[in-house]
Amino acid sequence: MKRIAIVGLAILGSEVALAEATVVSRSGLLIKIGGEIEYEFVDVEGKGGFSNTDGSTLRPSQRSPYIAMDEASLKFDVIYSENLELFLKYKFSGSEATLDISLATYKLPDWGARIEFGKDEPIVAPSRKTESYPLIGTAFWKGRENHVAFFKNMDFGEQFKTEIGLSVGPKRQFGSDDVAEDKSFKMLVYDDFEAKDGQSEEWGLSLKGEYEGILAQGFYYQGRLIDDFDWKTSLSQAISDYDGLGDETDKTHYWYGSRLEYNNYNVHFRTEYIKSKDGLLPRVGQYHQVSYQFLDLAGTKVIEPLFRYDVLNVDKVLPVNGNSLTWDREMKTYALLVKHTDFITSKIEYYDINERTGNKASNKPVVDDQFVYQFNLSF
Numbered sequence: 001m002k003r004i005a006i007v008g009l010a011i012l013g014s015e016v017a018l019a020e021a022t023v024v025s026r027s028g029l030l031i032k033i034g035g036e037i038e039y040e041f042v043d044v045e046g047k048g049g050f051s052n053t054d055g056s057t058l059r060p061s062q063r064s065p066y067i068a069m070d071e072a073s074l075k076f077d078v079i080y081s082e083n084l085e086l087f088l089k090y091k092f093s094g095s096e097a098t099l100d101i102s103l104a105t106y107k108l109p110d111w112g113a114r115i116e117f118g119k120d121e122p123i124v125a126p127s128r129k130t131e132s133y134p135l136i137g138t139a140f141w142k143g144r145e146n147h148v149a150f151f152k153n154m155d156f157g158e159q160f161k162t163e164i165g166l167s168v169g170p171k172r173q174f175g176s177d178d179v180a181e182d183k184s185f186k187m188l189v190y191d192d193f194e195a196k197d198g199q200s201e202e203w204g205l206s207l208k209g210e211y212e213g214i215l216a217q218g219f220y221y222q223g224r225l226i227d228d229f230d231w232k233t234s235l236s237q238a239i240s241d242y243d244g245l246g247d248e249t250d251k252t253h254y255w256y257g258s259r260l261e262y263n264n265y266n267v268h269f270r271t272e273y274i275k276s277k278d279g280l281l282p283r284v285g286q287y288h289q290v291s292y293q294f295l296d297l298a299g300t301k302v303i304e305p306l307f308r309y310d311v312l313n314v315d316k317v318l319p320v321n322g323n324s325l326t327w328d329r330e331m332k333t334y335a336l337l338v339k340h341t342d343f344i345t346s347k348i349e350y351y352d353i354n355e356r357t358g359n360k361a362s363n364k365p366v367v368d369d370q371f372v373y374q375f376n377l378s379f
Contacts, residue, residue, distance in 0.1 A: 021033040021034070021379070025078075029078055029079060029080060030078075030079040031076055031077065031078050031079070032076070032077040032079070033074070033075070033076055034074075034075045034077075034378070034379060035072070035073050035074040035075050035378070035379055036072070036073055036376055036377060036378035036379070037069065037071075037072040037073075037376070037377050038069070038070040038071045038072070038374055038375070038376050039067065039068070039069055039070065039374070039375045039376075040067065040068060040069075040070040040131075040181070040372060040373065040374045040375075041065065041066075041067045041372070041373040041374075042065065042066055042067075042068075042181045042182075042370065042371070042372055043065040043370070043371045043372075044060045044062060044063045044181070044182050044368060044369075044370050045060075045063070045367050045368060045369040045370065046059075046060070046063045046367050047063060047064075048062065048063035048064030048065075049063075049064065058185070058321070058357065058359075058365055058366045059184075059367075060182050060184045060185075060366075060367075060368045061182075061183070061184045062182065062183070062184075070093070070374065071091060071092065071093050072091075072092040072093075073089055073090060073091050073092065073100070074089070074090045074092075075087070075088070075089045075090075076088040076089075082107075083106060083107040083108070083109065084104070084105070084106050084107075085104070085105050086102070086103070086104045086105075087101060087102075087103045087104075087105070088101065088102050089101040089102075099119070100119075100144065101118075101119055101120050101144070102118045102119045103116055103117075103118040103119065103120045104116065104117050104118050111152070112152065112153040112154070112155075113150065113151060113152045113153065114150075114151050115148070115149070115150055115151075116147075116148070116149040116150075116151070117147070117148045117149070118146065118147075119144050119145070119146050119193070120144060120145070120147070121141055121142070121143075121144060121145070122140075122141045122145055122147075122167070122204060122221075123147070123149050123151075123165045123167045123204060123206055124141060124165075124204070124206050124217070124219040124257075124259075125137070125141040125142070126259065126261075126270070126272075129268075129289075129291065129304070129306060129335075129337060130306060130308070130333060130335050130337070130347065130349055131347050131349055131372060131374050132180045132181075132333060132349060132351060132372075134272070134287040134289070134308065134310050135179070135187070135285055135287065135310040135311070135312035135329055135331055136257075136272065136274045136285040136286065136287060136310070136312055137287075138177050138178075138179070138187065138189055139187060139188065139189050139190070139274075139283065139285065139312060140189075140190055140255055140257075140274055140276065141190075142177070142189065143172050143175070143177075143189060143190045143191045143192045143193070144172075144192045144193060145169055145170075145172050145193050145202075146169045146170055146193050147167045147168060147169030147204075148167065148168055148169060149165060149166065149167035149168075149204075150165070150166045150167075151163055151164070151165045151166075152164050152165075159211055159212055160209070160210070160211045161209070161210045161211075162207075162208065162209045162210075163206075163207075163208045163209075164205075164206070164207055164208075165204075165205070165206035165207075165208070166203075166204070166205055166206075167203070167204040167206075168201060168202070168203050168204070169193075169201065169202060170193060170195070170199050170200070170201055170202070171199070171200045171201060171202040171223045171224070171225075171226060171230075171253065172190040172191055172192070172193045172202075173190075173191055173193070173194060173196050173226055173229055173230060173234070174188060174189070174190065174191060174229075174230055174234035174235070174278075175189055175190075175191025175192070175234075176188060176189060176191075176325065177189045177191070179329065179331065179351075179353060180331075180351045180353065180370050180372075181351075181370050181372055182368050182370055184368065185324040185327070185355070185366065185368065186324055186325065187312070187324065187325065187327075187329065188234075188239075188283075188314070188325045196226050196229045197229070198226050198227035198228060198229065199226055200223050200224040200225065200226050200227070200251075200253075201223055201224075202221055202222070202223030202253070203221065203222055203223065204219065204220070204221045205219060205220050205221075206218070206219040207219070212264070213262060213263045213264035214260075214261070214262055214264075215259070215260070215261040215262075215263075216258075216259070216260050216261075217258065217259040217260075217261075218256075218257075218258045218259075219256060219257055219258075219259075220254070220255075220256040221254060221255050221256065222253065222254040223253045223254075224251045224252075224253055225250075225251040225252070225253050225278060225279055227251060228249075230251075230253075230278070230279070231248060231249055231250065231251060231279050232248070235248075235278065235279050235280075235281060236248045238323075238325055239281065239317055239323075239325060239326060240317070240318075240320045240323055240326060241317060241318065242279075242280065242281065242317065245280035245281070245316055245317070246280050247280070248279070248280070250279045250280050251279065252277055252278070252279055252280075253277070253278055253279075254276065254277055255274060255275065255276035255277075256274070256275060256276075257272060257273050257274035257275065258272070258273055259271070259272040259273075260272075266292055266293040266294075266295065267290075267291075267292055267293075268289075268290065268291045268292070268293070268304075268306075269288075269289065269290045269291075270287075270288075270289045270290075271286070271287070271288045271289070272286060272287055273285075273286040274286070280316070281314070281315075281316065281317065282315040282316060283312065283313065283314050283315060284312075284313055284315060285310070285311055285312035285313065286310075286311055287308055287309060287310040287311070288308065288309050289306065289307070289308040289309075290306070290307055290308075291304050291305060291306035291307070291335075291337070292304065292305060299340075300338055300339060300340050301339045301340065301341065301342070302337075302338070302339040303336070303337075303338050303339075304336070304337040304338075304339075305335070305336055305337075306333070306334075306335040306336075306337060307332070307333065307334060307335075308331075308332070308333040308335075309330075309331075309332055309333075310329070310330065310331040310332075310333070311328075311329070311330050312328070312329050313328040313329075314326055314327070314328060318358060319356050319357050319358035320357075320358050321357050321358045321359045321365070324355075324357075326358075327355045327356055327357050327358075328355070328356040329353070329354070329355050329356075330353075330354045330355075331351055331352065331353045331354070332351070332352040333349060333350070333351055333352075334349070334350045334352070335347065335348065335349040335350075336348040336349075343377065343378050343379060344375075344376070344377060344378075345375075345376045345378075346373070346374065346375055346376070347372070347373070347374040347376070348372075348373050348374075349371070349372045349373075349374075350369070350370070350371050350372075351369060351370045351371075351372075352369050353366075353368055353369055353370070
């Protein structure tokens with residue numbers, strides 16, 4: 001797989017100083033404005049073009065390397081009062097523009113609590129270092145939801161901090177999403193919320209504790225499948241042999257997991273586990289991630305090598321060669337994250353992906369490892 005030196009690296013050492021942009025609306029409200037733009041070089045394993053066609057039915061659709069603007073965004077913080085803010089994020093990708101996040105936060109300082117309502121990731125979604133999501137992140141907490149959430153802080157001294165979070169909102173429908181940058185072989189996910197006939201609700205609970213850089217969290221979500229979009233269109237019709245597992249109209253829906261994280265002495269470690277049951281379909285996955293930050297090295301602010309190991313299995317259903325929603329997956333991510341200034345970053349990532357497709361004739365039936373270089377400008 002070819003490696004290409006990105007010419008833009010030569011200019012990244014320059015310092016940039018930008019002030020936070022603030023404006024006043026016609027109604028007199030203070031608005032903070034920010035945003036970012038991401039450019040990417042993507043190279044999927046193997047040579048592209050018709051002359052290199054190998055006859056495989058499981059061939060990535062785009063193997064030729066390319067450079068593109070991956071995403072641009074504009075972010076607005078609208079300050080209504082000391083305790084009430086509205087955050088808006090508009091995302092621009094290709095020719096599409098969407099309202100990615102619209103979240104109002106009301107603080108209750110006397111209670112050590114806050115209330116959130118609007119569109120955002122689930123309350124258990126953690127911050128992300130790499131461009132790619134962990135497999136269980138893509139499957140469970142990447143998709144946006146509409147929710148009302150309540151958070152209560154309970155601190156025991158200055159070092160030991162705890163938080164309980166409760167959320168409720170309409171359940172996100174099933175959809176499909178990419179494992180990484182290649183868009184050829186989709187996986188089953190809880191998608192960005194869209195209202196469906198037969199809509200159901202979902203409740204979430206999160207318990208989190210932090211002590212001197214060590215964080216532990218447990219969470220549980222429960223609801224019912226959307227009748228009948230989830231159990232019929234998304235499972236019964238899309239998953240091979242799903243009906244053979246039992247009552248296809250089963251609307252059971254829950255997912256739960258735990259997360260342990262360590263951040264001390266420039267070392268970052270995180271491990272996370274999630275298990276779910278949707279109708280008759282159980283899934284289980286986990287990832288383990290470790291990185292180390294080198295500060296003020298080679299003219300940069302931070303250089304951070306990172307490694308992550310991911311697994312996501314679709315239990316009870318045998319993988320079908322032509323249906324990527326049924327595949328078990330394993331992914332290793334090798335990344336080098338570079339913070340050149342407070343506003344300029346680079347991410348160099350390689351994804352070693354293995355799928356269990358049901359094809360017993362090959363140890364690696366899909367050749368789709370991926371190399372990504374991302375250049376990010378924020379303001």
